[in-house]
Amino acid sequence: MTEPNTTAPMIRLAAVDKFFGPLHVLKxxxxxxxxxxxxxxxxxxxxxxxxxxxxxxxLEPIDAGRIEVDGSPLPAEGKDLAxxxxxxxxxxxxxxxxAHKTILENVTLAPVKVRKLPVAQARKxxxxxxxxxxxANQADKYPAQLSGGQQxxxxxxxxxxxxxxxxxxxxxxxxxxxEMVQEVLDVMTALAAxxxxxxxxxxxxxxxxxxxxxxIFMSDGEVVEDSTPSEFFTAPKSGRAKDFLGKILTx
Amino acid sequence: MNVIIDNFPLYLNGxxxxxxxCAFAALGSLVLGTVIAGFRVSPVPPLRWVGTAWVTVFRNxxxxxxxxxxxxxxxxxxxxxxxxxxxxxxxxxxxxxxxxEAVRSGINSVPAGQAEAARAxxxxxxxxxxxxxxxxxxxxxxxxxxxxxxxxxxxxxxxGAFGIGGDLFAVGDTLTSARGEAALPVLLGVVIGYLVxxxxxxxxxxxxxxxxxxxx
Numbered sequence: 001m002t003e004p005n006t007t008a009p010m011i012r013l014a015a016v017d018k019f020f021g022p023l024h025v026l027k028x029x030x031x032x033x034x035x036x037x038x039x040x041x042x043x044x045x046x047x048x049x050x051x052x053x054x055x056x057x058x059l060e061p062i063d064a065g066r067i068e069v070d071g072s073p074l075p076a077e078g079k080d081l082a083x084x085x086x087x088x089x090x091x092x093x094x095x096x097x098x099a100h101k102t103i104l105e106n107v108t109l110a111p112v113k114v115r116k117l118p119v120a121q122a123r124k125x126x127x128x129x130x131x132x133x134x135x136a137n138q139a140d141k142y143p144a145q146l147s148g149g150q151q152x153x154x155x156x157x158x159x160x161x162x163x164x165x166x167x168x169x170x171x172x173x174x175x176x177x178x179e180m181v182q183e184v185l186d187v188m189t190a191l192a193a194x195x196x197x198x199x200x201x202x203x204x205x206x207x208x209x210x211x212x213x214x215x216i217f218m219s220d221g222e223v224v225e226d227s228t229p230s231e232f233f234t235a236p237k238s239g240r241a242k243d244f245l246g247k248i249l250t251x
Numbered sequence: 252m253n254v255i256i257d258n259f260p261l262y263l264n265g266x267x268x269x270x271x272x273c274a275f276a277a278l279g280s281l282v283l284g285t286v287i288a289g290f291r292v293s294p295v296p297p298l299r300w301v302g303t304a305w306v307t308v309f310r311n312x313x314x315x316x317x318x319x320x321x322x323x324x325x326x327x328x329x330x331x332x333x334x335x336x337x338x339x340x341x342x343x344x345x346x347x348x349x350x351x352e353a354v355r356s357g358i359n360s361v362p363a364g365q366a367e368a369a370r371a372x373x374x375x376x377x378x379x380x381x382x383x384x385x386x387x388x389x390x391x392x393x394x395x396x397x398x399x400x401x402x403x404x405x406x407x408x409x410x411g412a413f414g415i416g417g418d419l420f421a422v423g424d425t426l427t428s429a430r431g432e433a434a435l436p437v438l439l440g441v442v443i444g445y446l447v448x449x450x451x452x453x454x455x456x457x458x459x460x461x462x463x464x465x466x467x
Contacts, residue, residue, distance in 0.1 A: 059367055077294045079375060086373025096368035100387050109382060110372035155368075162372060 008071035010035040010166050010197045011056055016065035018051055018221075025051050026062070027221040033166075033199060038192045040208040040229070041201045043218035044244055049201045050093075052218065053170045056199065057088045070165055086114050089159030089167040093174050095151040097143035097158070103130065104139040107158045115162065122161070129157040133187050149180030153187055166197040173204055205248065209233060217241045254432050255440040258422075265422035266444045272339055272407045272418060273448065277400055279343035284350025289380055291355055302351070309348035314406055317345045318413050338410035346403045353395040357388030390463045397456035401449050408445075419444040 011033040018026035025048045033039050041049045054060040056067060058074050058081055067074045069088060075081045097106050107126035111117045117125075130136040133153040135146070143151055152172055159167060169188065173181045185207050192198055192211040202208065208215055208229050215232040217225035219240045225232060236242050255262065290302030309317065321341035322334065361384050369379030411420035423441040426432045 057371060059371065082370070082373050082375045082378075085371055088371075090368075090371035092364060092368065092371075094364055096362075096364035098365060098368065098383050100383075110374060113378050113382060114373040158372065 008068070009033055010037075010070055011199065012066075012068040013052075013056075014066040014068075016052075016055065016062050016067060018048075018055060018060065018062045025221050026055065029065070029221075029223060031216070031223060031226075033197060035165075035197050036195050037213050038196075038198045038211055039200065039214045039216055040212040041199065041216045041218060042203070042205075042208065042232075042244070043224075047218040048221040049218045050170050053168050053199060053201045056168055057085050057090055059090075082114070086110065086162050087165050089162060089164035091152070091155050091159055091167065091169045091172045093171040095143070095148070095155045095175070097151055097155055099143055102140050102142055103135065103146070103154045106143070106154060107161045110158070111161050126157070126161055129160050130154070132160075132190075133157045134183070147180060148176045149183045152176065152180075152184045156184075156187055156191070160191075166199070167191065169198065169200040169202065171201050171203070173202065203248070205233070217244070219244070254426065254436045255443075258426060258440075261422055261425070262419075262440055262444060264417055265419040265441075266447065268415070268418040269404075269407055269411070269420075269444065270448060272335070272342070272410060272415065273404045275339045276342035276346065276403055276407065276410075279339065280346035280350050280403065281396070281400075283343060284347040285354050285385070287347060287351040288354035288358060289377070291351065292358055292380075294376055306348045306351055309344050310352070312345070314341070314345045314409055317341045318410055322413050334413070334415050338407075338413055338415040341413075342403060342406060342410055345406070346399060349399045349402070350396065353392055353399055354385075354388065356395065357390075357392035358384055360391040361387045390460075393456060393460045393463060397453065397460075400456075401452055404449050404452065405445065 009032040011031070013029050013031045016026050016029040017024070029052060041052065043049045051060050055062050056069065069084060072084070075084060097103070098109065101109065104123065104126055107129060108119065108122040111122040111125065112119055127136055127139060130139055133156055135150050135153050135157075138146055138150055138154070143154070146154065156172075172188070173184050176184065181204065185204060188198070188200070188207065189211045200207070200212070212229050215225070215227055215229050216223055217232065217236075217238070217240075224238050225236060225241050227237075232241070233245065236245055287302050287305050290298040291306070293299055293302070318338065318341040321337040321344070325337060325340075358380075365387060366379055366384055369383040370376075374382065407418065408420040411418035412424075415421070419441050423437050426437045427434050
């Protein structure tokens, strides 16, 4: 086990295998994400990209291989895993805000329970974060009273409240009405510009072009291409990537 | 009917004794049952086994056998105490299995994403259970838990029959067997005593159900 250090990549996957029953969803995935890098993971549905994202904080345990976050291997289930997850922000497709708590309580829960911050301080930080994502005026409402876009921005604020080292986004805009996609992407773009290490599973090609440093293209559980956005969109190397881009960029 | 009025102090004492048994047994079984439900959904396999074994044993044993064990078995292995506490213990053990299953059904009714989000922000399993999952499970759980608690109140009569002493059931027994009063009016008094506990319990649960439904 290595100590966290500045030279280790923020995320490292080495020969990761994952099966769902007989289905081989991640095939020998090896991938390093340096700190500060914004990586967009693209691919057709069923290509394993969400599983890859969820494996990094062990919401999906892997069957073989090794995953390291900031130089430390992923712990098994228990207190150490909880500690690691506190360092890794996660944003879900379906927001998953705590339904019985207000937006402000959603954002303060983990800082108070996990980081043991005083409530007053947690509230102050939470309000600043809600301000940053543009929904400070919704702080005392319940999730169900907010639009999808507002809920997802609240979920981003909730993850940021733990001051994570890295943020994982699992199709953050896929459940949103079209007119709400941009407000969430704007928050993510600002976050990327601030230097946050991000791994984003998405279908938003605009975001990939504008904010990503790197594009990973997955198909059938494999990393098929690993390049810069401009390279990927203008000159994809593999047939599968050309096929995928042909389907999504024509309309 | 005079038998009820004439023996009102006796009935009142019996009523209060039943109330005491039920209060302790309800508190104990709700707490224990919730903990066992936590075991049953735990990521730690040995805890899950304990939870499953617990429910299997106590849900499938007749209450009478559980009470026999508490009243006569426990003293044999060196646990001594008042019959009152043996009776309460038996009711708690038996009822906790049913509480556990009601609570577990509530836990399963909370969308999986809620627990995932709780874990993703760094809450431990017990923190995510207590701060995120259980508060949301409560709403679904109130009606079945109500039935479990009311069944337990009625089961306290069986514990009474085991000689806890002085509860409503024992009052009926004393009046009919020892004093030879007519059974019908005596038992009517006993029934009224139980209804005075169970019907308000039902109303309380209905109120609680409305209250937790609004708090969202």
